Amino acid sequence: MTQRVANALSRPLPYPQPESDFYWQKCKQHELWLRWCKDCNRSYFYPRDICPECFSRNTHWVKSSGRATLHTFAVVHRAPIPALRDRAPYVVAIVELEGGARLPTSLVRVEKDPKALMALIGKKDALEVAFEDVSETISLPVFGPAQQ
Amino acid sequence: MREVAIVGANMIKFGRYPDKFVDELAAEAAVGALKDAGISAKEVQVLVSGNLRQPMTGQRITRHIGMTGVPIVNVVNNCATGSTAFRDAYLMVATGLYDVALVVGSEQLGKMGLLGGGGGDPYDRVYPTEGYAGSETMPTVFAQAGVEHMRKYGTTIEQFAKIAVKNHKHGTLNPYAQYQIETPLEMVLNARMISWPNTLYMCCPTGDGAAAAIIMPLERARRHTAMPIKVAASVLTSDPWSERDLAVDDVNTLTRKAAQEAYGQAGLGPKDLDMVELHDCFATPELLHYENLGLCADGEGGRMIDEGRTYNGGDIPVNVSGGLLSKGHPLGATGVANIVEVTWHLRGQAGPRQVQGAKVGLAHVIGVGAACTIHILTK
Structure with a gap:
């Protein structure tokens, strides 16, 4: 408990x-x-x-180069646990990395508007990896618009 | 393998039963199925119980309906728990091991909310594993699958919302459904957003329920009923690996694999179906499953709901029970309840929601994790 x-x-x-x-x-x-x-x-x-x-x-x-293409996403408005409630709405996504692998992740520094996100889908290598330090041992890879 | 038929089928109204224990709900469904088959609990040779969150429910059921010392198997396969229990019983009878099997699917979820979905500590169910990173929920998994369809075929949120409109409308005619309320398109679209593109009414509710079936070899079944319902196909698949599959389930691949195997086993095709009960845990996957089950060509799912072809009275009625969206989704009960629903229609016993002249029906369930079952039943 x-x-x-x-x-x-x-x-x-x-x-x-x-x-x-x-x-x-x-x-x-x-x-x-x-x-x-x-x-x-x-x-x-x-x-x-x-x-x-x-x-x-x-x-x-x-x-990995860290560059990725948005494959699909969802905008979570109803967080499953209190720890995530302050983040809502937040964007979870599957991105396709340069080299082929697909990674489940979250998007940062993006508009949370579905239309804008739909437009981002398939745009080659438009995203790049960043890291969110969440504990002493874990940093989560997240993705945001690539800085050209 | 022997031919197998359903002789008894029953379910209780899905809903919330805070004053009852889950084994009481399950026993009520079991007694109803025994009565429907016209047999006593003493004739049952094996009991297979599907229940996700309450261990040893099968044995607890016999404390209500009679403890005869028969083998009891408790099955867990996430949302496909009940239908996997049915398949296990089917295999036991088909292979000649037993002649009379009782299958019971049951669940008591209460108000589990978005965490409902697995055994053990609900917080573990947010997938604190590699990759998932603890931010995904069931609405999200199926929202992402919907968005994949949108990017591929230009499917709209309105088309997904129309699925919820249809299933809630169907549910108004089903006295066993948890909800009997119509939800017009505007109401669905304007409801609270849960995980874009799924709003509140595009997500199935949590709740409690139970359903049961008695199965026998076809020859013996004929001695008990004038209307044995044949199990023409019983298929179970897991996820075949695909690009996105290791960390997040692909909800399509295992259904496609199961459909192919089921049609092969039954010697039937999607055109032969008179009705389908499929796993609409959210509005988005129902549209995807139209294509996964071959009810229409790839990319045609949106048009199918636009044209109303899956309404009762359309050319292939889907989820006339109200589906999970309206009938409810007490996890372990769902897979058996779908089979009960199809059985009632093939017997012509479905009352005002009866699919006229139904002779062949398909019941489909997905358990994320993943497991997919398809059963094809024939008159």
């Missing part, structure tokens, strides 16, 4: 796993790194040793 109350008051955070520990360490340093499959010649998310497309183990870490 105590845990439940604590969870309600704080934002739920990712639990780094052995395969994703490096990813979160790099996020902490404000760098975005992805796994790359040498057989498919593309990146994927989230970090796993085995490529989810072809099941190859011939994969390694690559640093």
Whole structure:
């Protein structure tokens, strides 16, 4: 019960796993790194040793440029927990990174107007990564309009 | 595999029952199904219970309807919990293990709000995993899926809203629905925004409910009823990996896979269907599922609702029960209730909402996480 109350008051955070520990360490340093499959010649998310497309183990870490294209979004007006209520309305999104992988994330520094967001969809590499420091160990990758 | 048929079908009105325990609700549905089949609890050889949040509900049901020592299986598969329980029972009967199976789906959600969706600590259900980053909710997952359709085909928020208008209108004729209120287009569009593009009336309510079915091999079923309803296809899929799939469910791929397998199993196609009960947990996915289930070509979903083709009386009525949007969505009960609804129509017992001349019906459920079931029933 105590845990439940604590969870309600704080934002739920990712639990780094052995395969994703490096990813979160790099996020902490404000760098975005992805796994790359040498057989498919593309990146994927989230970090796993085995490529989810072809099941190859011939994969390694690559640093992402951080540039991304908006794939889809939702504007959340009704936050699920008290910790997120002050943020509402906020924009969650799926972005497609240079290199192919798609990442679920939030958008920052954007108009929360659906029309403006619809217009942003598909605009190649119009977004770039930024990092939100949410705890001593976790920084979340978020995306905003790329500064040309 | 033997042919299997539904002999008994029943559900209670979905709604809020704060004064009752979930096993009481489930037992009420079970007793109704036994009565409908004209058999006693002593004849039941196996009980499969679908309930997401209350463990061991199956055993608790037998404390009301009779403890006969039969095997009881409790099934969890998120929103597809009830329909997965039905499929498990179907497999047990089809393979010849048992001759009489009772399936019960039940749930008591109370006012869980947006967190309702899984077992254990509700706050864990906000997916505090890699990637999801704890900001996504069910309305958001399905909103994002709707936006994907908008970008691809130019679908409008009005078209999604029309789904909610239709299902609430259908719900007014269903005494088992949680809500019997019409929601005209303006009312849907002007309602409180939950997760754009889904407003309040484009989201299903939380609530309590139960539904039950008795199934038997077809030959034995014929001795019990003049109207056995055949299970022509029973399919369960999980998410095949796609580009966006590892962290956020793709609500389309597993339905497409399930539909293909179900039509193959039944030897039928979408054109043979007289009615569909599909998983409209939000307004956005119903339109997507028109295409996923092959009711229309890709990109035609918007036009389909514009032309009113999925209204009762249209060429393929969808969610004449009111759907999850109006009938309600007590998680574990939903998958069995959809099958009960189709059964009633194929028997011609659906009262004022009856789909005239219905001979073939499809029941579809998605559990995010993910699981998809499709059952095709025939007269």
